Amino acid sequence: MEPHRAATSRGRALPNVLSIAGSDPSGGAGIQADVKSISANGGYALAVVTALTAQNTMGVTGVHTPPVEFLRRQLDAVSDDILLDAVKIGMLGSEEVADCVAGWLDDVRPAVVVLDPVMVATSGARLLDDDAVRAVLRLAARASLVTPNIPELGVLIGAAPAGSWQEALRQGRELAGRVGTAVLVKGGHLPGPRCPDALILPGGGAGHPGEALVFDGRRVGTDNTHGTGCSLSSAIATRYAVTGDWSAAVREAKGWLEAALGASASLRVGRGAGPVHHFHALPDPRHRQPFTDLAWRDTAGLRHEILQLPFVVGLTDGSLPAADFAGYLREDALYLREYAGVLARTAALAPTETEQLFWLQCATSCLETEAELHRSWLGTEPGPRGTDLPGPVTRAYCDHLVATTARGSYAELVASVLPCFWLYAAVGDYVRDQVRQDGGAAEAAHPYGAWIATYADPVFAEATAEAKLIADRAHRAASPDERDAMLLAFRWSATYERDFFDAHRGPSADAAPSEHADLREGVVLP
Numbered sequence: 001m002e003p004h005r006a007a008t009s010r011g012r013a014l015p016n017v018l019s020i021a022g023s024d025p026s027g028g029a030g031i032q033a034d035v036k037s038i039s040a041n042g043g044y045a046l047a048v049v050t051a052l053t054a055q056n057t058m059g060v061t062g063v064h065t066p067p068v069e070f071l072r073r074q075l076d077a078v079s080d081d082i083l084l085d086a087v088k089i090g091m092l093g094s095e096e097v098a099d100c101v102a103g104w105l106d107d108v109r110p111a112v113v114v115l116d117p118v119m120v121a122t123s124g125a126r127l128l129d130d131d132a133v134r135a136v137l138r139l140a141a142r143a144s145l146v147t148p149n150i151p152e153l154g155v156l157i158g159a160a161p162a163g164s165w166q167e168a169l170r171q172g173r174e175l176a177g178r179v180g181t182a183v184l185v186k187g188g189h190l191p192g193p194r195c196p197d198a199l200i201l202p203g204g205g206a207g208h209p210g211e212a213l214v215f216d217g218r219r220v221g222t223d224n225t226h227g228t229g230c231s232l233s234s235a236i237a238t239r240y241a242v243t244g245d246w247s248a249a250v251r252e253a254k255g256w257l258e259a260a261l262g263a264s265a266s267l268r269v270g271r272g273a274g275p276v277h278h279f280h281a282l283p284d285p286r287h288r289q290p291f292t293d294l295a296w297r298d299t300a301g302l303r304h305e306i307l308q309l310p311f312v313v314g315l316t317d318g319s320l321p322a323a324d325f326a327g328y329l330r331e332d333a334l335y336l337r338e339y340a341g342v343l344a345r346t347a348a349l350a351p352t353e354t355e356q357l358f359w360l361q362c363a364t365s366c367l368e369t370e371a372e373l374h375r376s377w378l379g380t381e382p383g384p385r386g387t388d389l390p391g392p393v394t395r396a397y398c399d400h401l402v403a404t405t406a407r408g409s410y411a412e413l414v415a416s417v418l419p420c421f422w423l424y425a426a427v428g429d430y431v432r433d434q435v436r437q438d439g440g441a442a443e444a445a446h447p448y449g450a451w452i453a454t455y456a457d458p459v460f461a462e463a464t465a466e467a468k469l470i471a472d473r474a475h476r477a478a479s480p481d482e483r484d485a486m487l488l489a490f491r492w493s494a495t496y497e498r499d500f501f502d503a504h505r506g507p508s509a510d511a512a513p514s515e516h517a518d519l520r521e522g523v524v525l526p
């Protein structure tokens with residue numbers, strides 16, 4: 001057996017780790033899982049394919065093994081050129097393939113070899129001929145570590161699969177003694193809430209031959225265990241190449257795999273036993289960008305729709321009927337009253353005094369704007385609470401906001417209140433710019449010119465900018481689930497903003513602009 005040599009990668013950024021294994025086109029096991037696992041654990045992955053399987057999460061439907069001469073060619077091509085810090089061996093399929101790999105190992109003598117003696121897939125499909133077991137044992141004697149699962153361990157020592165952890169450890173010791181190689185006994189196939197693995201070094205880690213170093217772990221409640229053996233052995237090979245320490249390599253690889261199993265539900269691949277999430281530790285690319293960039297891009301379609309709405313077109317070219325504009329202002333006043341309450345609740349959840357004060361000031365200015373809308377534009381005083389009922393869109397929008405306050409996440413709430421600032425400001429800027437493009441005279445003569453001029457309020461623009469900064473800050477501090485919830489909350493509010501504009505175009509939409517001349521300069525609406 002090749003003595004365990006320390007990793008040769010020290011001084012290089014990443015160790016070169018070669019996987020010699022079969023292909024699983026569904027990506028969860030085999031060489032595809034190995035490449036992901038090596039990469040996720042800090043190695044540079046190389047891959048030599050022993051066999052092709054037709055496979056998905058439900059099972060294996062076929063195996064095709066290319067001529068072994070070509071396998072040897074692949075192996076030589078890699079080792080002639082590249083210094084290998086570790087080799088992981090997976091599915092071999094036949095005695096001929098196993099002997100070909102053994103011959104190459106004898107010629108190249110890589111520093112570290114981890115052998116996962118793949119025999120049967122979780123689905124039950126055979127991935128190794130019966131008469132190839134002896135060839136695998138010959139290969140095991142050339143490896144640094146062998147990682148059989150419970151049934152494979154039984155086959156390798158010619159016994160029935162162990163029915164208990166103690167029995168598995170006994171079998172592991174027997175295998176280590178027979179092949180003179182370290183053995184990792186894996187508890188995945190045994191029942192129970194724990195999922196231990198144990199490392200048995202044939203020479204004994206601390207001078208105790210056959211001593212088992214147990215790595216306890218919890219059993220993750222998932223069916224997504226396709227490729228756990230492939231992923232674990234590749235991760236151990238990589239971490240050993242980095243650390244030069246088997247105990248550290250197993251501990252780190254096992255911890256990584258447990259987290260990959262825990263995150264597997266987020267992948268949703270196939271209908272059977274799904275893959276683990278090899279890259280669970282990488283930040284979700286969606287979350288590396290500021291929330292405001294993500295949310296703005298996410299709602300591009302909605303914003304485009306808003307600018308095409310008859311209400312916005314009519315407001316811009318002055319053709320909006322007075323009744324529709326008045327209806328819009330009335331609903332706006334009702335909305336602002338409830339929105340002020342939502343902002344006050346946002347303030348209550350704010351993590352800093354500065355943010356708390358900001359939301360409270362916004363709530364106050366909403367109530368002032370509501371009063372101003374009534375006095376200057378609608379010719380009424382704000383009525384007592386509950387006397388004037390909002391329309392269905394306003395009701396639904398406010399209910400969405402209030403429901404978000406009830407869920408209690410500050411980040412989600414900030415995302416849900418933001419479109420009212422930002423979309424209103426953006427639509428306002430658009431309308432003002434469109435009207436200005438027609439020249440100052442057109443602006444002065446515009447039936448809604450006085451209203452449109454209010455869009456230029458610098459205080460509101462400042463508040464919008466501050467609300468965006470707060471949303472980005474909350475997003476950075478949020479959990480992945482909360483970040484998803486933020487995006488969804490923003491999208492819902494943006495949808496209601498669109499519907500709010502869309503609700504204010506009545507049957508009088510064809511009316512001539514001259515009917516609205518009385519709206520200029522804040523003249524009281526009917």
Ligand SMILES: Nc1ncnc2c1ncn2[C@@H]1O[C@H](COP(=O)(O)OP(=O)(O)O)[C@@H](O)[C@H]1O
Nearest residue numbers: 149186187188189195197218219220228229232
């Ligand atoms: N449900 C689970 N929760 C946590 N770890 C698991 C689970 N299933 C398997 N493992 C771990 O995955 C690795 C591979 O285990 P095992 O299923 O025994 O091998 P194989 O995938 O080769 O059949 C081991 O480290 C084992 O402890």
Ligand SMILES: Cc1ncc(COP(=O)(O)OP(=O)(O)O)c(N)n1
Nearest residue numbers: 022029030121122226227228229230
């Ligand atoms: C091509 C290929 N190689 C190996 C396996 C078995 O992988 P393993 O990690 O033991 O996981 P399960 O398939 O047993 O879940 C495979 N299926 N395909």
